[in-house]
Amino acid sequence: MKFLIPLAFLAMALPALADRMPLPANTPASFKAECGSCHLAYPPALLAAKDWKSTMAGLSDHFGSDAAVDAKSGQEIAAFLERNAGNAAKLGNAGSPPRITLSARFVRKHDEVPAKFWRDPRIKSAANCEACHRDATKGGFSERDIIIPELRH
Ligand code: HEC
Ligand code: HEC
Numbered sequence: 289m290k291f292l293i294p295l296a297f298l299a300m301a302l303p304a305l306a307d308r309m310p311l312p313a314n315t316p317a318s319f320k321a322e323c324g325s326c327h328l329a330y331p332p333a334l335l336a337a338k339d340w341k342s343t344m345a346g347l348s349d350h351f352g353s354d355a356a357v358d359a360k361s362g363q364e365i366a367a368f369l370e371r372n373a374g375n376a377a378k379l380g381n382a383g384s385p386p387r388i389t390l391s392a393r394f395v396r397k398h399d400e401v402p403a404k405f406w407r408d409p410r411i412k413s414a415a416n417c418e419a420c421h422r423d424a425t426k427g428g429f430s431e432r433d434i435i436i437p438e439l440r441h
Contacts, residue, residue: 306397309333310427316368318361326353328417328424330388332369336376339386340369346385389414401439410436 309331311320323329332340344366348356357365380392388394398414405411411419418424422433434440 307430308427309429312372316364318357319365319368322355322357322361322365326355327415330417331427332372333374334379334388334394335369335373335382335386335391336379337370337373338376339379339382340373341366342384343386344369351385387415405436405439408436 311329311331315329320329335343343350344362347362348354374393378393381390382388383390394414405420406414417429420434420436420439421429422435423430431441
């Protein structure tokens with residue numbers, strides 16, 4: 289019967305996985321530098337490989353910004369993102385150009401957030417994860433570490 293104890297711990301740990309998405313230890317420095325300067329260096333598991341591919345193919349016209357990188361960094365970042373991408377079926381359609389914040393998974397995870405908060409001056413955009421998630425830069429998205437008081441529970 290000894291095996292029952294580790295199994296019980298595993299069952300408790302599993303739901304927490306959804307809110308812990310630290311960047312992998314082998315994340316290339318180019319990703320943090322090039323993709324973390326204007327916004328959070330988003331955890332790669334938040335988009336499917338095909339969506340990262342199209343994001344990387346369109347960097348010179350990236351949501352109204354020029355986010356182009358040199359060829360070597362581009363290849364390195366694209367390989368890293370695609371290797372660590374999330375499950376396309378679980379994430380759902382992320383639109384075109386792909387947005388984490390349009391994916392079915394993101395929408396479902398935030399179904400308790402009233403729409404007005406996405407444009408609140410403290411937040412500005414749903415893509416601004418760290419406006420609400422205190423530990424976003426460390427990959428922490430727990431519903432227990434929310435900055436905005438009205439959204440804490
Ligand atoms: C020059 C600034 C800049 C750089 C550099 C940049 N981005 Fe962006 N990115 C933006 C802007 C602006 C948006 C739109 C943000 C918004 O809608 O609030 C955006 C949005 C995104 C989104 C969609 C967020 C959402 O709404 O779900 C993804 C994914 C993304 N960027 C990935 C990347 C990757 C990968 C890199 C590195 C190759 C990168 N970005 C580099 C400016 C930048
Ligand atoms: C307006 C504030 C706000 C913004 C911006 C925001 N979130 Fe959240 N997020 C929340 C709240 C509040 C919850 C708790 C879920 C609920 O109450 O419905 C949550 C839940 C989550 C969860 C689920 C955690 C769990 O326990 O399963 C993930 C993952 C997550 N957010 C990721 C992100 C990412 C990635 C971004 C940026 C692309 C982001 N969030 C932007 C407020 C926000």
